[in-house]
Amino acid sequence: MVIKRIDKKQVKIGMFVEGIEGPWQDDPAVGRRFTVKNAKQLSAIVNGEISGVFINTALGTNAPDTGVDGAVPKTIRTASKEDKSRVAQKISAQADEAKSLIEGVFDGRDIAIDAFAPLADDIGRAMDENPGLYIGISRLRSRDTATFVHSLSVAALLTHFARSLEMDEAVVQQLCIAGILHDVGKLSIPREVLHKQGPLTAEERLYVEQHPELGYKILQKQSDMPELVLDICRYHHERIDGRGYPQGLSGAQISPEVRMSTICDVFDALTSARSYKKGWSSQQALSWMMDREGQFDRTLLRRFILSLDTDMTKGLL
Known part of the structure; x- marks a missing residue:
């Protein structure tokens, strides 16, 4: 299907x-x-x-690959310089907005959840209009903006994934906001550790693995933060087989929404270019993820792959 x-x-x-x-x-x-x-x-x-x-499309006529305005969506390979520049500028502006909101939460300001709605809506529109180009451009990120553009990409992928599963639009928006905020705890990690180009030491890895719990404690102080956003922040590094962190949850202890966020988070991390690494292709990343026995919900992972196949694969593979 x-x-x-x-x-x-x-x-x-x-x-x-x-x-x-x-x-x-x-x-x-x-x-x-x-x-x-x-x-x-x-x-x-x-x-x-x-x-x-x-x-x-398996049971009826397919639709032409057009955007919401009737124009053929462009991929990162086929888009003009003007299209790429326009999307890059949009992502840069969104990253600035995400940075302001995330740092505001990190600094302890009580920012209402409604403050995230315009950014979430903007991401949703971008994924409606040209998902392949948006995700393709967001893969190219500088060291300084890596954390915030990664958050945008996870939010965009979660939005797209949730819509492909026909989830309620109010839940879709919460998932988008969760994607924006899921790594807020990383702001507690020293930059020299967070952006280290070589392998982390055992001590540094333990430090980095504290970021979900640190982020959860930061978000918990916000007066109207949805439980869904809190759960995704705290548990997006848990694994189905119980070998994740910070609490070693397994199986039914991990909600479907958290499982979705884990898939989107890892997929974006694998396919994104950084100053110290070249991003994998979608095929490489998805093949690796399918081979990771016990790490992901395999049913949801297959649904995620199908969601990419519908209108994003051309821009990603």
Whole structure:
């Protein structure tokens, strides 16, 4: 099954609808999942108060690879210099905003969760418009912005992944915010350790492995921080087999949302270029992740791969 999110204006007769984003009353005659068979059904979708449609391309007609404005989405390979520059500028501005918010939380300012909503919405729009180019450009990051652009990338991947799973949009926004904040504890780690180009010593690794718990304690002080955001910050380095940190949780002790964040976090870390390493290709990263027995939820990892295949793979492979 290949699920693809499209704008309602892209829906055509012959497409198989897996889900609808926004207010929608199911037709008892066709059910919640259905093939668009006539103009009446098509009109109800196009003219309804909905924001998006999830189609199953294995069961019905596929949609052309177009963005929400009808333009063909560009990949990092096919985009013009102007497109790349525009997206790079957007990411730079978002990184500055993320830096301001994250450092504000780290410094102890009580920043309302609503303050993150505009950035989360902006990331969501960028992933709607051109996910491959956005993620492709975000892979190229400087030493100074690495932590904050990584947070943006994890937030973007989580947003895309959650939408492919047809999760409620309010949960999608919380996941995006969790991605932005998941590494806030790293601000407690000395820069010379955090950005060390060679292997870490055993003592340095123990130091770095404190960052989820440190981040959790920082976020816990915020008055309205959602439990979902707290859990992802604290547990995104846990493993299904219990060999993760900081608490060595395993199996059902780790929520699906935390498992999703772990996949997105590792995928971005593996595929991103740093001053001291070249990023892996998506194929290399996903192959390595599939071979890591016990580290990831394999069902969710397969769903993550499918979410990339729907409209991001061309920009990533």
